[in-house]
Amino acid sequence: MQREINYDFYIENLQEMAQLFQQINWDASEKDFLDKLLKIAIKIIPEAECGSIWLIKGALYKAIVGEGYDQELLSKMEVPLSEAFVNKYMKSDILEVKNIMDYNTPETELHKISRTMHKNNKNMVTLIATLKYGDNVAGHIYIDSFHVDSFDEGSKKMLEMFSNLASTFLTLKFLRDSERESTELNTNYLSFISHELRTPLTAIIGFAETILANKDLPKKEIINIVKKILLSAKHMNSLIEDISTFNKLNRETTLHLEKVNLKRIIYEVLSILEVSASPEVEIVFNYPADIPTEIETDSTKLKQVFMNIIENAIKYTNKGYVRIDVNYENNTKHFIVTIQDTGPGIPKENLKDIFRPFLRLSKDKPGSGLGLAIVKKNIDILKGDIEVESELSVGTTFRIKIPAFLSTLVN
Incomplete structure (x- = not known):
């Protein structure tokens, strides 16, 4: 009734x-x-x-x-x-x-x-x-x-x-x-162009002028200056590549889906990056034998995610370990990839901002401040999720959650 x-x-x-x-x-x-x-x-x-x-x-x-x-x-x-x-x-x-x-x-x-x-x-x-x-x-x-x-x-x-x-x-x-994010991004973008890109460009000009103004410089000294020019040029090129990648992700809507082996993707990333690790850092990779290895995703974007996060972990960790653990949630059909390091850690007040474009927490390491922003963009495109925990002087842990079957969500 x-x-x-x-x-x-x-x-x-x-x-x-x-x-x-x-x-x-x-x-x-x-x-x-x-x-x-x-x-x-x-x-x-x-x-x-x-x-x-x-x-x-x-x-x-x-x-x-x-x-x-x-x-x-x-x-x-x-x-x-x-x-x-x-x-x-x-x-x-x-x-x-x-x-x-x-x-x-x-x-x-x-x-x-x-x-x-x-x-x-x-x-x-x-x-x-x-x-x-x-x-x-x-x-x-x-x-x-x-x-x-x-x-x-x-x-x-x-x-x-x-x-x-x-x-x-x-x-x-x-x-x-x-x-608000767009306004902040434009402000940071202009600041980046006027400051970060100008630094290596100023160095290149200064070193070139030194050579031209001192034509009698010993060959050994000229070679050292040219090496510095090359390093500055490479740094500038890296910054430009990051800007290009970030801008491309903002415009891109197409996914190139394929079935790939997740374990192999992470192995390939580690084989490229582990050579740059400190001798006092142990690289640990744990992939349980009883979970799936096949994932349907855009492998280029997923590899870019792992490259950026693992590279950061290795770059900022001088001793201890960088550990990568993979698990699988049957109820959500998601892979969980945890990347943990024993680096310096991130101040708690900065954790909420680490995925913001052009944010650099450490000024003594080269970079554009776009790496984690690119990671977040890719994760969003792949319909995944990323969380971070960190403690100063202890280390940082990133937890990435990626769907195993992306085609069921985008078609």
Whole structure:
């Protein structure tokens, strides 16, 4: 039997929703921003007891924030996008479903976590609404209730209106953040051109003028100066190549997919880079025998990721080890590649910025500050994810998550 709609209640809630939206902090992190949106949604839906917001992150569909749930369990809620419930059953912008957990295969990790998180409630009803970024689906908001047979039509209309408003706010925030990044990138780009590129060019001009002004210089001294000119020219060429690669990645949309051996790719990278390692640094590579080796991806971009990160690890580690460990997650169908070093580490306050273009944390090592920005661009194109942890005087760990079957996500 359909419950009678209290229109006064919904008018009041619409007014409250508008007031709550006005309190959103545009400078908040994505997680804090979504947490605020979720709290608003739960407040305005009478039947709501718990809820969560899931976003599409590359090849994965992940729970980002939750209300009324164990946060540690929630952080483990992720599935390949191709296997997500919404990918199979969400045919409209709003959907009600009973016992959504039953749609997960019982032996999967997601099903086990869901059962624990929802405390084995047998009468769960979920209302799902789409969140959009422009015309693209960015994710979904889930409102859960354990004590009703269904949400009433007023609640569904309320959530539909909320999701439309939330999508507008989400789009505006993404555009605002992108605009800020673009402005910062242009500023840094001009600074890079005027300073970083000028340094080797000034050195080349200075050394050349020294030779021309001193025509009686001994041959040995001329050779030494020419070597310095060559080193400066190579450094300048390296900077230009990094700029070219970064600009190309910003324009490029084509992926060249092929099935390749992941173990062989990493071996090839190590064979190139290990010769530059300090004699006091041990290179360790661990690839378990019981996990797959074949990956379907763009091998050029993936190799570029490993080259940049492993090269950095070797360059900044003077003693100890650089360790590469590969694992495979069956539930998400992703390879996890961990690259750990015993280098100087990165200050915690700088960790959030290390993927920003033209950022150089160490001025005593040559480079453009684009290496990790190129890594992040490639990882995004490959529908993967990358995390970093670091401690000063202890070392740095990069954790790369790459889908094993990229064609199922881009075709």
